[in-house]
Amino acid sequence: MDASSESRGALVVFEGLDRSGKTSQCGRLLSYLEGLGHPVELWRFPDRTTSVGQMISAYLSNKSQLDDHTIHLLFSANRWEKRSMMEAKLKAGTTLIVDRYSYSGVAFSSAKGLDFEWCKAPEAGLIAPDLVLYLDIPPEKAAERGGYGDERYEQLEFQKKVAQHYKLLEDSAWKIIDASRSLEDVEKQVKETVSEYVVSCQKGKPLSSLWS
Numbered sequence: 001m002d003a004s005s006e007s008r009g010a011l012v013v014f015e016g017l018d019r020s021g022k023t024s025q026c027g028r029l030l031s032y033l034e035g036l037g038h039p040v041e042l043w044r045f046p047d048r049t050t051s052v053g054q055m056i057s058a059y060l061s062n063k064s065q066l067d068d069h070t071i072h073l074l075f076s077a078n079r080w081e082k083r084s085m086m087e088a089k090l091k092a093g094t095t096l097i098v099d100r101y102s103y104s105g106v107a108f109s110s111a112k113g114l115d116f117e118w119c120k121a122p123e124a125g126l127i128a129p130d131l132v133l134y135l136d137i138p139p140e141k142a143a144e145r146g147g148y149g150d151e152r153y154e155q156l157e158f159q160k161k162v163a164q165h166y167k168l169l170e171d172s173a174w175k176i177i178d179a180s181r182s183l184e185d186v187e188k189q190v191k192e193t194v195s196e197y198v199v200s201c202q203k204g205k206p207l208s209s210l211w212s
């Protein structure tokens, strides 16, 4: 049996605006897959536990100022520092649910005015997700949900721009989920969609690279 036909875990990414429900849905999906007996872990980016992640966290909470290009590259570096661990986990059969990934990287930085292709370049070669669940919600509706926090980017006008840039990133791995519905309705659609992908990865779908 060659390596590409071996069973592996699925890389399932959640994307969407702030307050679109990503974190709740990630938690529910984690419990669901664990309940089915699948090896599964929940990851998130930025991963604020690493030293790069701490620089990002200071920036997001307005404790430090950084040039837009610099912070973009730090977000990317934060994914690169986890890449080999991600590959090892997937190959060992663990499904990874990831709260934000390269699409956030490009959508948020290009919404600030950075060149779209320049933003994509440092992401090329990271592991391509098997499935991107885009939790789609009008920015105004997301803003009504309990309000935003105090972090950078949590403002309606900016979120509207982010939504426009996200739409430019849609590809064949994307499933657009109407996230203005109830948590339960969204959860049901997420579970149905993900189950299919977990099975196709168990059947040996090879890993591929993002944007290269």
Ligand code: 2DT
Pocket (backbone or CB within 6 Å): 045, 046, 060, 075, 076, 100, 101, 102, 104, 105, 106, 108, 109, 153
């Ligand atoms: P959370 O609130 O989900 O922790 O996100 N961001 C995120 C970027 O600008 N680039 C990236 O590559 C990633 C992963 C989105 C913190 C904020 O960081 C933004 C919201």
